Each structure stands twice: as C-alpha cells, then as structure tokens.
Amino acid sequence: xxxxxxxxxxxxxxxxxxxxxxxxxxxxxxxxxxxxxxxxxxxxxxxxxxxxxxxxxxxxxxxxxxxxxxxxxxxxxxxxxxxxxxxxxxxxxxxxxxxxxxxxxxxxxxxxxxxxxxxxxxxxxxxxxxxxxxxxxxxxxxxxxxxxxxxxxxxxxxxxxxxxxxxxxxxxxxxxxxxxxxxxxxxxxxxxxxxxxxxxxxxxxxxxxxxxxxxxx
Numbered sequence: 682x683x684x685x686x687x688x689x690x691x692x693x694x695x696x697x698x699x700x701x702x703x704x705x706x707x708x709x710x711x712x713x714x715x716x717x718x719x720x721x722x723x724x725x726x727x728x729x730x731x732x733x734x735x736x737x738x739x740x741x742x743x744x745x746x747x748x749x750x751x752x753x754x755x756x757x758x759x760x761x762x763x764x765x766x767x768x769x770x771x772x773x774x775x776x777x778x779x780x781x782x783x784x785x786x787x788x789x790x791x792x793x794x795x796x797x798x799x800x801x802x803x804x805x806x807x808x809x810x811x812x813x814x815x816x817x818x819x820x821x822x823x824x825x826x827x828x829x830x831x832x833x834x835x836x837x838x839x840x841x842x843x844x845x846x847x848x849x850x851x852x853x854x855x856x857x858x859x860x861x862x863x864x865x866x867x868x869x870x871x872x873x874x875x876x877x878x879x880x881x882x883x884x885x886x887x888x889x890x891x892x893x894x895x896x897x898x
Contacts, residue, residue, distance in 0.1 A: 683744065687734050698727055701748050708749065708820040712756055712811075714800035722759070726752045749820055750830040753812060802852050810845040813838055 685693035705726055709719035729751050730737075737747055803811050809831075816827045817838070824842075828835045 683737055683739055683741070686744075687737055687739060689734065694727070694731055697730070697744065697748075701745055702727075704745065704820065705748060705752050708815065709752060709756065711799070711819045712803075712815050713759075718759065722752055722755050725755050729755070746822060746826040746829045749816060749822065753816070753830060757808075802849055805852060806845055806848055810841045810848070813841040814845040814849075817842055 682693050702723055705723045706719055709722040713719055816822045824835045824838045828838045
C-alpha cells in the first residue's frame, strides 16, 4: 500500500483514509475540543499527505505515525493562527457580544464534560509535554512511534510523558482541594478528565526509525 500510495494510486489513498481517519479525528477532537476543527484537521492531513506522498518511506509498518505527525503540525499552525487572530481582535473596539455555539455542539458527546475539563487541564501544560501525552495516551502510540512523530529520542518521550502526568495530577489535586467544601460528594471535573493519566501506552508494535540525537527536553 505504501508503494501504491507513493505512486499516486487513488485507491491506496482511499484505503489509507478508511483505516486511519477515525483515529485522526478522535485525536484532533480531543486536542482541540471542537468538532468542526477536528474535521478540518483530518481533511487537511490527508490533503497534505497526498501532496507529499513521496515523503512516506516505502518500507515500514503502519503509516499512522506519519499521518499523526502531519496532523500535529497542522494543529500547531492552527494554534499560531488563532493567537495572531486573537491579538488582532483585541485591538478592535467591542461592538457587543456574539453568541458562541461551539459548546452546544460539544455537549452532544457522551463525555462532553470530561472532554472540556481535559482540554482545559491540558492547555496548562507546555506544548511539547501536551503533544507527547495526547499522542501516547489518546492516540495510542507507543514510545517509539511517538518519538518518530515528534522527531525526538524515545527517552525524551518518556520524560515528557512523566512530566505531563505529574503536572496533570497536581492540577487535579488542586481542583479537588478547591471544590471539596462546596461539593463534597461530587468528583472534580479535572480529576475525572485526568484519570487517563494512569493509562499505559500500547505494546511496542513499531520499529523506531533513527531519530535526532539531540535531546530536546
């Protein structure tokens, strides 16, 4: 399939989409917390993959790490664009508020409250730690595949994931202490959202490609 995709076979593109689109969508939705943006990220990922199909190595196992790497770069670009837009909008005088219906859409998810809480907690992590956490815990990559996506050594993935988990537990503990007097019988939202922090990565299924020797901790 890799070779057919590299040669520009549209059937191979369809196979790639059928196999990996849902994984990419769940990853993008959890990172952004927005249905529409997640759909746009999936579309942009496959568009960029098709345009740069010669960059896919002809040998290897699943191309999922390669696709997740493209999606991660798109998410980074979108975040930079939002920051620039927010800075520009902050300079414009207010003319009244406009209703935002994004939260109404997210509430249709069964775990909408946990998703929002998780997104809020993850936003307080450093970007590099957040990316490792979402790739390993939410996207289901093992350390080697996550290292391939981010272009860092496996040891860096381990240390960043450990740091992310520790920070998320701190946030959950802080919210628990803050909310216990008011709602003693109700678990804190962040604590529920961060419960995935104890999850272990899937067994190593991928052979790690050579990664840069520079440790980017």
